[in-house]
Amino acid sequence: MKIKKSAFYIFTVIFSLHSPAFAESSVANIQYRAEQGQPVAQYHLGIMLLSGEQGVVKNYEQAFKWLTAADQNGSVGAKYSLGMMYYTGTGVEKDAKRAFDYFTKAAAKGHAKAQYNLGVLYDRGEGTAQNYVQAFEWFSRAAEQGYPPAEYNLAQLYNKGHGVSKSDEQALKWYTKAAEHGESDAQYNLAQMYLNGEGTPKNLQLAKKWFLQAADAGDVDAKEVLKSLE
Numbered sequence: 001m002k003i004k005k006s007a008f009y010i011f012t013v014i015f016s017l018h019s020p021a022f023a024e025s026s027v028a029n030i031q032y033r034a035e036q037g038q039p040v041a042q043y044h045l046g047i048m049l050l051s052g053e054q055g056v057v058k059n060y061e062q063a064f065k066w067l068t069a070a071d072q073n074g075s076v077g078a079k080y081s082l083g084m085m086y087y088t089g090t091g092v093e094k095d096a097k098r099a100f101d102y103f104t105k106a107a108a109k110g111h112a113k114a115q116y117n118l119g120v121l122y123d124r125g126e127g128t129a130q131n132y133v134q135a136f137e138w139f140s141r142a143a144e145q146g147y148p149p150a151e152y153n154l155a156q157l158y159n160k161g162h163g164v165s166k167s168d169e170q171a172l173k174w175y176t177k178a179a180e181h182g183e184s185d186a187q188y189n190l191a192q193m194y195l196n197g198e199g200t201p202k203n204l205q206l207a208k209k210w211f212l213q214a215a216d217a218g219d220v221d222a223k224e225v226l227k228s229l230e
Contacts, residue, residue, distance in 0.1 A: 027054055034066060039073035042066045046078065050090070060091025071102075079106035080114045087117070096127030107138060115142035116150045123153070123162075132163030143174065148181035155186065168199030179210060184217035191222065204229070 033041035046067035052058040070078035083102030086095045106114035119138035122131045142150030155174035158167045178186035191210035194203045214222035
């Protein structure tokens, strides 16, 4: 059987993890601090208005306002969230180019999910010209931070030779990292590599191990392969 097709996707949750400093603060306190110009509070208020948490009524227009203020005051999370608003068309008109611009700003500041999304946009040629070399660069940065979807996509690029010299050994390395972090497609592809002896000697025991993990995660193809190996 062939290695699975690429499963690149945008991480579609608009909001990132909140600052622990505001975990127990009242909405009124956060609002006050936001109005005083504190970027963490502005970001957190924007996220609450996006998500409706802590009893706040969702208001995308106000969310955009506060996230923009936080962005202007240097919040990296706000840059990412504004990128997601533009990418998904949440409260604003969908605009892949503006999403790309915001992801670029957040990625340059080390935001792993923004780096990953930037890689996806370069891979697809969405919001920018298709560029596999840039996709490889940004997936690499996110993968080095231990972000599982980026580890998987990096393996895919090595497997296909897109933006980098094809290398089964490197594909195996990054599929392994992603598989160990619970990415079921990586578990399936890693099992195929052990089954077929790609980048590693054939190892039926390891192939079965990873097919089983993928199957346990609901992968139908892995379940079918396991039946054929019985």
